[in-house]
Amino acid sequence: MSSKRSLTKEDLKKINVINDPHLSPDGSRVAYVQQFITDDDKYTSHLFVQSTNESEGTKWTYGNGRVFSPRFSPDGKWLVFVAAKGEQEKPQLHLLSLAGGEARPLTTLKNGASQPFWSPDSQKILFTTTYQQNSSPTKGDQSNDSKGKKSEPLVVERLKYKSDASGFLDGKRKQLAIYELSSESITYMTDDDYDHEPSGWSPDGKKIVYSANKAEDHELVSHLYLLDIATKSSEKLTKGDAIFTTAVFSPDGNTLAFYGHKKEFAGATQMKLWTMDLNSKKLVCLTNNWDVHVTDAAIGDVRSGHTNPGPIWSKDGSKLYITASTQGNTNFYSVSLNGQINDLYSGKHHVYGYHVNPAKDQAVLGVSTPTNPGDLHVINLTSGHTFPLTDANKWLEGIHIQEPEEIHCKTNDGWEVHGWVLKPHGYEANKKYPTILEIHGGPHAMYGNTFFHELQLFAAKGYIVLYSNPRGSHGYGQTFVDACRGDYGGKDYEDLMAFLDASIEKHDCIDVERLGVTGGSYGGFMTNWIVSHTNRFKAAATLRCISNWISFYGVSDIGYFFTEWEIGTDLLKDPEKLWNHSPLKYVNNIETPLLILHGERDFRCPVEQAEQLFVALKHRGKDTRFVRFPDSNHELSRSGPPHLRLARLEELTNWFDKFLK
Template sequence: MNSHKRALTSNDITKLEIFSDPQFSPDGKAFTFVSTTINEQNDYQSQLLYQKMDTSATTPWTFGADSNSHLRFSPDGKKAVFQSTRSGLPQLWLINTDGGEAQQLTTFKHGATSPTWSKDGKSILFHTSLENDDDIHNQKELSSEEKQKIKETKSKQPLIVNRLKYKSDAKGFHDTTNTQIIRMNVDDWSLEQLTYADTDHFFQDVSPDGRQILFAANLNKNADRELSNDLYLLDTVTKEITNLTEGKGSYHQASFSPDGAKIAYFGHEFAYKSATLTELYVFDLHTSKQTCLTTDWDMQLGDAMIGDTRLGDSTTGPTWHKDGRHLFFIATSYGATALYQINLKGKYQTLYHKDNHVFGFTYNSVNDKLILGISTPINPGDFYLLNEDATLTQLTNGNEVLLNEIAFGEPESLKINTQDNWEVQGWLLRPYGFTEGKKYPMILEIHGGPHAMYGQTFFFELQLLAAKGYIVLYTNPRGSYGYGQKFVDACRMDYGGGDYQDVMEAVNYAVHTYSFIDENRLGVTGGSYGGFMTNWIVGHTNRFKAAVTQRSISNWLSFYGVSDIGFFFTEWEHGLNLLDDPAKLWEISPLKYAADVETPLLILHGEKDFRCPIEQGEQWYITLKHLEKEVEFIRFPEASHELSRSGKPEMRIERLNHICRWFEKYI
C-alpha cells in the first residue's frame, strides 16, 4: 500500500465515477457507456458518454442533473434512442449521432424504459406501466402538482390487498399497473400495444425479420402463487402467443440467433430451489427442441459478484457471435467472473479470465471485437478492448484522479480447509499504513444472499474499514456461488450450522496464521443473510468485542409473513413453512438466543426494507434492550434493502460512519 497516498474516508464515496452498459456503435469504430456520479445536490446522476476506439477522449452526449441511460444505436448508426428523467419520469428520447438536441419521443404517465430497435430500424420496442383500461394514445406525464395531489389522495385512503405478492423491496407496495410492451413506428411515431395480460411482461428481443417478439412473463392463472417465468413468442401479425418453456422454470436474457432460427437464454428449473445454478439453453424454432448446453458444467452463469458500488446495468450474456454457432457470456467462479465462448454442442473456451470482476461486455459483429467492463479491488471499473491474444487495451480511466490520491489495499487470497473437509476461499485486507511487528484489530465481514459471492471487485466498505486501521477478513462460506452446485446448496436446511463453522474457522485460521492480528480485538458485521449470521454469532460466542448487524433477520417465524419473499424463501432455504414446524424455525432464530448475547451490538435497518423488514430489527433491539444488553438501533428513513448499494448518498455515508464509530468505541 502506497504510504504517500492518503487514507480513504466515508465522504469519498461521493467522488466515485461508476461506469456501466458499454455499447459498440454499429460500425465498431466507437462505443458509448453510462457514467453515474453523485452531484452537488447529493443525488445520483447518470450521463451518456461517447468515445471513438482510436482515442482515449470521451464526449458527453448528455448533461445536467438527470439520469440518462440505456442508449441503443439504430442499425444504421445515424440515430440513438435512450431513456432520460429530464422531464420528470424516465421517458424515451432520440438523438442524432452527428449532433443536435435530443427529441422527446414518449410522455407516458408512468414513464417508458428499456428501448430496443428492430433489426430494420423501422420501429422501437419498449416497456411502460399501464392500467388494464389505459389508452396508449392518450398518455401524458403528470405535472408535479398532479403527482402531489394523487399522493395526498392516496394517503387518505386504505390500501386494499388481495394478492399474495403485493409488495417488493424494489417497488414497495404494488399498484394496479402492469409492465406492457409497446412498439413505436419510427416513420410516423405511431404506437401499438403488443401485450395486454394482467401481469408484467419483459421484452427480450425482436426477430431479425421483425415479425416475432420474444418476452418473459408468467401468464398462468396461478401466477400470484408461482415463481416460474416463461419465455413467449408473440407473432406481431397474427397476435398469436406461443409458450416456449411451459412453466418448467425461470428464464431470462433471451435473444434470437442472427438468422432467427434459434433462441439462447439463461435459466433453471428450481432443482435446488433458490440455490440452483443457472444454465444456458438454446431453443430451436424449427424443431421446438430445447437443449441445455451446460448440463455437464458445475459453474454459476452470469455475474454473482457482490459489491456496494456497482450502479447501472450491463450485458452479461448470452450474446450470439455473428456466425450463429457460438455464444458469449460471463460466468462466476472462485472469487472472479470471466468471459467465455461456447458452441452449440456445449464445448466452451475461456476468452478472458483473470483475478478480477468482469461486470459486462459488448460485442460488435463488424470488427468481431469485444469490449469488457472490469473492476478490481483497487479500481471501481473501466472499459478494455479484448485483443486476440487475450490481452487488454485500456480504453477509459474514469477514477484516475481519485486512484492517484487515495491508497487502496490489495487483498491477499486465503484458502481455509475446514474440519469437515470443505475448502473455503477468503481474502484478507491489511490496514492503511500497515507496519510489520504491530498488532491490529480485525473485522470479519459476512456477505448476504446467502447465494452470492465475495471476490476480486471494488468494495468501498471493506476498503474504508482497512483505511480506519482494521484487518478485514471476508470469505465465501458454504452456500456461496462460485464453487459448484454442491457447495452453493450446502447451507440450505443448515443455517447456523456448517456456514457458522466456516466463518469461525476462517477467523481461527487468520489469527493463527498472521501474527499481526490481535485476537483479543475482533469485530463482526454483515448485511441481510450476513446480518442473520452476525446475530447468530453474537448469540453463540463471545469471541467478538463488537458487532454491527445490518438489514438483518432475527426471527424466522415472523419473517415468513412480513418479507416480500418470506412465503417461499422460508420453505426454499429451511425446507418448511411457518405452520409446518414453527418450533424448528424458532430453533434457528437468533432471537431465541438473545439472553446469551454479551457482545455490544449495533443494529442498522432501513425503514422501507421490504426484503428484511424493519420489524426484524425492532424485535431484536427491544428484546436485547429489555434484557439490558449493550445495544443501539439506527433506523434509516425511506431506505430499502439496497441502502448500502444504491440508497440515498447521505444515508450511505451515515451508515458507514456509524459502523466505524461502533467499532472504534468497542474494539
C-alpha cells in the same frame, strides 16, 4: 510507508461508476453511462460516447437527472437512450442523431418508458411501460397524483402485493410497446395482468421474445414467449417448474439462446446456458457439464442492478458469448453449440458488463478489480488483444487502496473455504491490529475481486478486514452453493469460524482480543447468529438483518417462498424448525455490543426484524444501538440516498472505533 492519503467515507461521492457499454455497428465507438453523486446529494448520470481509438469519452448529455440504456440503431444512424430529468420524473425514451443535433424525447408517457430494443431495420423501438390491464396508457402530466388528495385504504387481494424495489404494488404491470420512427406513433402490444420482460427481435422483425410469469403468485416460474407483432398473439415456448430469461435469436432466426434453470435446488440452482430449436422446440443445456454459475454473482457497493444483456451470438451462429462466476471472479467466455467452453478474458477481476459486436469480432467489457471501481476494456475476439478504453477514477491515484491477499483454508469436515484479507493503511509488521469479519448477503452470491468501498474504508480506518465465501456462496460449484439450505447457522457458521481461525494462524498481526463482525441481509442473519453462539467478538453490527424466521415468513416480500427454499419449511408446516434457526431464540446468549442498522422501507427484510432484536436486547439491559434510515429499502448500502449511505458508514466506523480501538 505509503505517501498516499487514506480513503474516507466522503470519497464515496467522488467515485465515477461506469455502466451499460454498447458498441456501435461499425465498432468505432462505445456508448456508456457514467454515474456520480452531486454536491446536492443526488445521483446524476450522463451519456458518454467514446471512439475506440481515443483515450477519453465525450459527454453527450448535461444537467441533472439520470440516463440509462444507450443503444445504437443497427444502421448506425441513431442512438436511443432512457433519461429521467428529475428525481420525481418518470424515465422516457430519447433519440439522438449521430449526424448531430440535440436529443429529442420520443415518449411522454405518464408512467414512463424504458428498456429499448431496436428492430433489425432500425425503424422501430421495442420498449416497456406500465399500466393496469384494461386501462389506457396515458401521456402528459407527470406531477404527483397524490398531491391534494386524501389518503385511501390499500386493498390487498394478491399474495404478492409488495416489492422491495417498488413498494406496495398498484396493479400496474410492465407492458410491451413499439415506437415507430416514421409515424412517431406508439403501438401497445400487450394488455395483461402480469409483467413482461423483453429481450429481443427476430431477425426478420416479425416477432419479439420475452419472459413472463403468467401463473399464480405462489408459482415462482419464468417462461419464454414469442409475440407475433402482426397479430399481438403470444406462443409459450418453455414449460414446467423453471426459470428462463433473456432469450436472444440466432442470426438465422431458427434458434433461441437464453439463461435459466429448472429449479433443481430452488433459489440455489446455478444459472445455465440453454438453446431451443424453434421448429422442433428441442431444449438443450450447453453448460450442463460445466459446474459453474453462468452470469455474474459478484457483489460490491458502488453499483446496483447493472443490466445483463443475455447471451450474445457470434456472427456465424456457432457460439455464444457470456459471463460466468467462479472462484471469486466473473470472467468472459464463449460457449460453442457442442458445449466447448473457451476462456476469453479471465483474471482476478469482476466483469460486470459486456456487449459484443459480432460482425467486427469485438467486445467491450466493464471490468472492476479490488482497487478499481470499474473501467471499460475492448477485446478483439479473434486475436485476444485487449486494451483499456476508460480511466474514470484517476483521482484514486492519490489514495491508498489496499490489494487483498487470498486465503484458502480447510474446515473440520474437509471442505475448502476461500476468502481475502485486507491489511490496514499504514500497516506495520510486528504490530497488532483490530480486525473485522464481514459477511455477504444472499446467501447465494459471492465476494470477489471487485471494488468494495466499505471494506476499503475499514482498512483505511486501521482495521484488518476479513471476508470469505462460506458454503452457500456461488463460485464453487452446485454442491457448495446448495449446502447451506436447511442448515442456516450450521456448517456455514463453522466455515466462517474456520476462515477466521485460519486468518489468525496466518497473520499474527490480528489482535484476537479486538475482533468485530458485521454483515447485511443473510450476513445480518449470520452476524446475529454468531453473537448468539459465541462471545469471541468484542463488537458487532447487524445490517438489514433477519432475526426471526417465523415473522419473516409473513412480512417479507419473498418470505412466503424464501423460508421454504432456504430453511426447508414454512410457518404453516413446521414453525418450530423456523424458530430453531432464528437468532432471536438465542437472544439471552448475546453479550456482544450490537449495532443494528435498518432501512424503514426495507420490504425484503422488514424493519420489524430489527425491532424485535433491539427490544429483546434493550429489555435485557444489553449494550445496543438501533439506527433506522428513512426513505431506504434493502439496497441502502448500494443505491440509497447518498447522505444516508454516508450516515450508515459513519455509524459503522464509530461503533467499531468505540469498542475495538
